[in-house]
Amino acid sequence: MADKSSRNNKVSLSQVANAAGVSKMTASRVLRGEGGYSEKTRDLVMQQVDRLGYLPNRLATVFAGDKSSTFIGVSIPDLGNEVFAQVLEGIDHKLGSFGHQTVLGLTQHTETAEEDWIRTVLSWQPAGLILTGRFHAPRAMDMLRNAGIPIVEIWDLNSSPLDMSVGINHFDAGFDMGRYLVGCGYRNIGYVGTSHDTANAATTRLAGFVKAVTGGDGAVTKQLCLHDTAAYYPGYYGTEQLLTAAPTLDCIFYQNDAMAFGGMQYCASKGLNVPGDIGIAGWGDLPIAAVLPKRLTSMHVPHLRLGQAAAEMMMSRLSGEPVQPVRDIGFQLIPGSTVKNLGLS
Amino acid sequence: MADKSSRNNKVSLSQVANAAGVSKMTASRVLRGEGGYSEKTRDLVMQQVDRLGYLPNRLATVFAGDKSSTFIGVSIPDLGNEVFAQVLEGIDHKLGSFGHQTVLGLTQHTETAEEDWIRTVLSWQPAGLILTGRFHAPRAMDMLRNAGIPIVEIWDLNSSPLDMSVGINHFDAGFDMGRYLVGCGYRNIGYVGTSHDTANAATTRLAGFVKAVTGGDGAVTKQLCLHDTAAYYPGYYGTEQLLTAAPTLDCIFYQNDAMAFGGMQYCASKGLNVPGDIGIAGWGDLPIAAVLPKRLTSMHVPHLRLGQAAAEMMMSRLSGEPVQPVRDIGFQLIPGSTVKNLGLS
DNA sequence: TTGAAAGCGATACCAC
DNA sequence: GTGGTATCGCTTTCAA
Secondary structure (H helix, E strand, C coil), rough: CCCCCCCCCCCCCCCCHHHHCCCHHHHHHHHHCCCCCCCHHHHHHHHHHHHHHCCCHHHHHHHHHHCCCCEEEEEEEECCCCCHHHHHHHHHHHHCCCCCCCEECCCCCCHHHHHHHHHHHHCCCCCCEEEECCCCHHHHHHHHHHHHHCCCEEEHHHHHHCCCEEHHHHHHHHHHHHHHHHHCCCCCCEEEEECCCCHHHHHHHHHHHHHHHCCCCEEEEEEEEEEECCCHHHHHHHHHHHHCCCCCEEEEECCHHHHHHHHHHHHHHHHCCCCCCCCEECCEEEEHHHHCCCCCCCEECHHHHHHHHHHHHHHHHHHCCCCCCEEEECCCCCCCCCCCCCCCC | CCCCCCCCCCCHHHHHHHHHCCCCCHHHHHHHHCCCHHHHHHHHHHHHHHCCCCCCCCCHHHHHHCCCEEEEEEEEEECHHHHHHHHHHHHHHHHCCCECCCCCCEEEHHHHHHHHHHHHCCCCCEEEEEEEECCCCCCHHHHHHHHCCCCCEEEEEECCCCCCEEEEEEHHHHHHHHHHHHHHCCCCEEEEEECCCCCCCCHHHHHHHHHHHCCCCEEEEEEECCCCCCHHHHHHHHHHHHHCCCCCEEEEEEECCCHHHHHHHHHCCCCCCCCCCEECCCCCCCCHHHHCCCCCCCECCHHHHHHHHHHHHHHHCCCCCCCEEEEEECEEEECCCCCCCCCCC
8 A cells, every 4th residue: 555656556576676675686587587596585575576466567578678478369250150269269278378368359251350450469569460361451461571470370271371371271172072062963052151241261162162063063053142150040041042042952062060050950940851852061060060860961170279280380480490381280071961872863 | 671770670659750850759649649740740750650661569658658558358268168159259349349459368167277367467457357257266356456457257247246247147047947947847857067166157057946946846856067068069968977867857957058959969869859758948048049940948148248248348447437337137038849838736 | 839858667788 | 696777669748
């Protein structure tokens, strides 16, 4: 109490030093545990630290030492899509285990929101940035290049990244799924997903999918890209729209498993049998797939590991270790039983 | 290039000022737009800002002005539980719209992880803190009280909060659900949820539930608290364990809808009809409930609004407006059709 | 309308 | 082992 100290009421290092009867420098050394002081001095200082409840001001530390902070800016499109929630969880855990903090930015799939967030977060001198996607606004690119800090672009693998990239090739992933469905005999396929102002991984995936299907004598007859979250209910009503417009589809591919599940529920409500009447393929192998009676045809992507890998690449770079800048985390097609082999005609 | 400037390569305010031929102070005034300079000067400065790609160092701003940052520390138990993902989304959007940033802390439901995170995040001089839950480690409480910044405890309504609180009374919520199920005629009820080292809202809810059921001549015959995430698969295998140990249960209450859905899938796999053979009640009214064929008996909680409300209370406090410190956001029982009225005996 | 000087809380560097 | 002093990039304060 009765603090004649500075502008705020926080305990500073010099107060600790004064109370302990040593200089700021000595107190500083003790707190950093870097040695160069006697045990007696250490005890004296630590005693006052406890008594006064001293908490260091890391702003000043960064500032004085001109070292970077332990902030890592992490941009994520949205958390309604479970995929990104998992990725974020992977990132934050790994970062935390290295003593770093996540500064979150939810960009709502727009480049302008991302650009604004980048400008702001850079002003806080983060140690690095982890960004979802490989498309960024031109001015964002300028800032990122000038920032001089490690950057990891995730999810949508960028083979010529700003700095580093980890993820998968979504074109290939879409292509593989398309080829698989065509291989099963499907020819009249629909797609339900979401879209936003900015091109993203789902767009790329769809392009690969379409290429494989059309190249295999099939057709992606109808594509529906909703301006919504890639979640259960959009899958449900999207399927309703799709099947109303194109009732003869033999199969539907979805942006992710959540949407696919929503779609299956719509089909069930209409008495459509899966895969008897219509094939259903999801994407991402989300947790819900593990409890469904029929294995959902999907594609496994190690979301959590992807997040962890991104954080690890970041930490390696920060500690000066060599890093492989582009890392493909891979995916795996899961045949499942919500599509069937039609017996090639 | 050829920067004879300081230790790092970043453009500083004085470089801008020099280039523009004015003093630091004038440049500072222009950048803050606080007036007190001529239009010509403004143009001169802004021109150099653009040319040099100047980004302010907000660390220095906070430091010099001894004002607080625009960081808000937000602690969340885990993101595998969709409930918290929604709350976080609500918080971050609202915060962002006020120009503030989320510094995330995933605490894994442990007080020690929370304590460590609090210590770290406080050292970065955040403007405020939003914490999930009302239980904190003793030393965390000390730090929080000394921090002198606004704190909002969310989710589990704290009627005597550290500073502010928004959420619901989980005891009441559990009680209402218990009374409802007993009212339907269920007497031999099971529970599947998760538990962790720290008491939390789910624990409180369960206590209220048990009280209502036992007070109504029923019994919560078997309670299962898994050391896992409150998600689909734990709901599935938890139900298996529960029904193996207590096959005669007439109803199961779950920690949330995701677990309830997992449980329903297990029941279906065993040929059990819901609600014919067994009643199922979830909690939280999660998005998946909207696409299921039978309305899941659940309890609606406005998760997103809860997050937004927390952010709003924080912003009001920071701008000095009066704030009602304890805000009950309410819940609503959804009868659904996964339980039935047994016809009171 | 503008600028010079002091200072925020810590660390780096150099003396003792 | 210990302490003095300059310094980080910016704002505050006061003077011109």
